[in-house]
Amino acid sequence: MMDFRSFSGKVIMINDFFVMQNDPDMGCFKLFTVDNGNGAVVNFVVEPTTYFVNHVNVKVGDQVTGFYDINVPVPLIYPPQYRAVVMAKEQRDEFVAVSFFNQQLVSSDGSLQLNINARTPILLENGQTFSGSPVNRNLIVVYSATTRSIPAQTTPKQIIVMC
Incomplete structure (x- = not known):
């Protein structure tokens, strides 16, 4: 069973994420850097299997919430880096x-x-x-x-x- 946590904030950067050198899937993985406005920053690895609520396209400046499984091992780096299972773009009254x-x-x-x-x-x-x-x-x-x-x-x- 997955145990989900979330982090919300503004997307301040989107870059390609390289899984390995000479990666045949280059461009398929993204790294979303999200800042909550209170000094906390998180990097979300967005994979081809990451579910985007309402199938929206997220861009720099959008307010989002990333959901991740806390049972998945993560690298001990700063800012923290989580595999995004679900990404939700902030919508009014939703x-x-x-x-x-x-x-x-x-x-x-x-x-x-x-x-x-x-x-x-x-x-x-x-x-x-x-x-x-x-x-x-x-x-x-x-x-x-x-x-x-x-x-x-x-x-x-x-x-x-x-x-």
């Missing part, structure tokens, strides 16, 4: 959560509970309709309003199942 959601559709950190209705699109990362149950899975959840309860509850705009 939030993104990436987490494992249990049998009651509560996130692994206990902060968000999903109330799914018949109109909630549940999709695969490739955009196709998901036909299984979203419980006990890693999900990308796009939502707007939440309750002020603990956990906060929301009816998602969209759910993407990470198979």
